[in-house]
Amino acid sequence: MSHSQLDQLIAMANQIADNNTHHDSEKASVDFIALHIKKFWARSMKQQIVAYAKADGSALNKLAREALAQLAEKYS
Structure with a gap:
């Protein structure tokens, strides 16, 4: 996956997190x-x-990082 594709995934994960803070x-x-x-x-x-979240994750917001940590064991 290219760097720009990873940037898109990061942006999407952050957007999902930003849109789901109302729970x-x-x-x-x-x-x-x-x-x-x-x-x-x-x-x-x-x-x-x-x-990416395991290696660096610095561009992810807090909620996205925490959600990806939940998924880490299954998809690492």
């Missing part, structure tokens, strides 16, 4: 974000973003 708690938001990525992203996309 009852931060944990509920993180759970929803993780579920959304799990259900709607292709396996290759999940593998790339999880690898």
Whole structure:
């Protein structure tokens, strides 16, 4: 995956996180974000973003990082 494709994945993960801060708690938001990525992203996309989150993750916002940490064991 090219750098620009990774940038797009980062932007999408952050956008999903930004749009799902309204849940009852931060944990509920993180759970929803993780579920959304799990259900709607292709396996290759999940593998790339999880690898990035584990290696650096600095461009991800807090909720996106936490959601990807939930997915890390399955898609690493």
